[in-house]
Amino acid sequence: MRYFVNGEQHRKSLLNALVLMFLGYVALLWLSNGLMYFHHMNLSADSVIAYYLGSEAQFTQPRSYQGMLEVSHFHLFSMGMLVVTLTHLMLMTEFSVRLKIWLSVSTYLSAIADEAGGWLVRFVHPLFAYFKIASFLILELSLAALVVAVTIALLRARQRMKSNNLNDIS
Template sequence: MRYFVTGEQHRKSLLNALVLMFLGYILLLWVSNGLMYFHRMDLTADSVKLYYLGSEEQFVPPRSYEGMLEVSHFHLFSMGMLIVTLTHLMLMTDFSVRLKIWLSAATYVSAIADEAGGWLVRFAHPLFAYFKIAAFLMLELSLAALLAVVIFSMIQARLQMRGNIAG
């Protein structure tokens, strides 16, 4: 009864709508992340090597230490904030704890691996290009899974709220 007297059903509905809008925004971020990757490289090791190591024949300079450091500095903070927000939202879903742990771990590990991949190609060995590709794919898949889990849960909660209000 308190739920209806205090108006919590409206606040929860509004919160649900705001979270869904946020997730739509993050979905656009996810798409643009993929587009940026494929604008610079593709899923071949040669394209990754070219991007990070450059090519004298094609007049492509290698990525500089300073440039990579600036990108890493921004990515480490922003990806950390994005992942902690998405995993926090996922924790409030009804999915199993096992799924939550695995999906959270996969997302954090793949984000760090994706960032490290470029550094490893540039400064350790060109064969880390395969690692970079795998890390990118894992990051995109784990972010997509996180988004799907949370969006599904939010839509399900929204439908339940409508059912409760109608019933």
């Protein structure tokens, strides 16, 4: 990360390429996250309620405490690592501090809310399905915005590197 802090990223095209490849990997993760969500439910409260509370019409059981705990255990760690990595990379861009703070806070809060949403639907009240849907959408938008912001910053850095190399030659 020191390359971002002291400006060496402009001279380190390999690091730039590695971070761009990581962002491509995160984009695939983002896509699979959406596909998994829509495999189980859609953006209607009824589908979210049926997923977490079970459905007699679909012959599905409610999500179990143990099953939800196992999923949360993995998600809390992995999403935490993903979000800290993406927000850290975004903090090193040239975007405004306001945008950096807004994106960081919305990503962290929506990641926690998305995980909590299922628990709230299952164990508190079915109307939390709207909360689950909103938090999923905000999380997906926030992650996409982070990937796009960091990608734009890195592509701009690559352009500056090319320009500097051309200027150094002349």
